Amino acid sequence: MTMRRLAVLSIASALAVSPSSIALAAVDGAQIYHRCAACHLPTGKGVPGAFPPLQAGVRALAGTPAGRRYLSLAVIKGLAGPLTVEGKTYRGMMPAQSGLNDEAVAAVLTHVTATVASGNKAVKPFTAAEVKLARDSGAGLDAAAVARLQPKLSGK
Numbered sequence: 001m002t003m004r005r006l007a008v009l010s011i012a013s014a015l016a017v018s019p020s021s022i023a024l025a026a027v028d029g030a031q032i033y034h035r036c037a038a039c040h041l042p043t044g045k046g047v048p049g050a051f052p053p054l055q056a057g058v059r060a061l062a063g064t065p066a067g068r069r070y071l072s073l074a075v076i077k078g079l080a081g082p083l084t085v086e087g088k089t090y091r092g093m094m095p096a097q098s099g100l101n102d103e104a105v106a107a108v109l110t111h112v113t114a115t116v117a118s119g120n121k122a123v124k125p126f127t128a129a130e131v132k133l134a135r136d137s138g139a140g141l142d143a144a145a146v147a148r149l150q151p152k153l154s155g156k
């Protein structure tokens with residue numbers, strides 16, 4: 001190995017950020033929520049007729065295992081309505097939120113249900129393990145199929 005190549009390698013390792021600090025940065029749910037807020041707004045109130053609120057409906061969904069699976073898949077796969085949220089029907093399209101691993105999906109859903117939707121009431125945090133189960137079991141579903149999972153759960 002040449003000296004030049006050695007020097008490059010040692011610079012690279014000196015600059016390398018430890019894997020644990022990358023993971024910590026990646027799982028800040030509030031940070032990830034910024035991308036959701038572009039449509040659902042920072043308050044989660046949504047935009048009437050266009051983007052549904054992430055509030056009482058989401059809070060209720062987070063209370064059952066099937067609802068939690070649906071919420072995970074909504075983020076992973078996106079949604080293609082019709083979809084009824086808090087009594088109003090949306091015929092929109094939410095793009096799959098790409099680039100989020102299981103930890104990141106869990107973190108943003110925990111942030112949404114615990115902070116945005118609940119005004120800081122205690123909510124069972126989402127885990128990467130339950131998101132992975134949803135991701136694996138829902139691998140064959142598209143955005144429209146994920147939207148069809150929702151009304152059966154919430155009875156809305």
Ligand code: HEC
Nearest residue numbers: 035036039057074079080081083085090091092093094097
């Ligand atoms: C580009 C706009 C956009 C972005 C970004 C977006 N959404 Fe959505 N979201 C929508 C739309 C539109 C719907 C309704 C879909 C429909 O009409 O079928 C929706 C629906 C939802 C629902 C279903 C609510 C219910 O009660 O069934 C959840 C949950 C949700 N979004 C969570 C998120 C989260 C979490 C993020 C960020 C990781 C996010 N969304 C980012 C547009 C967006």
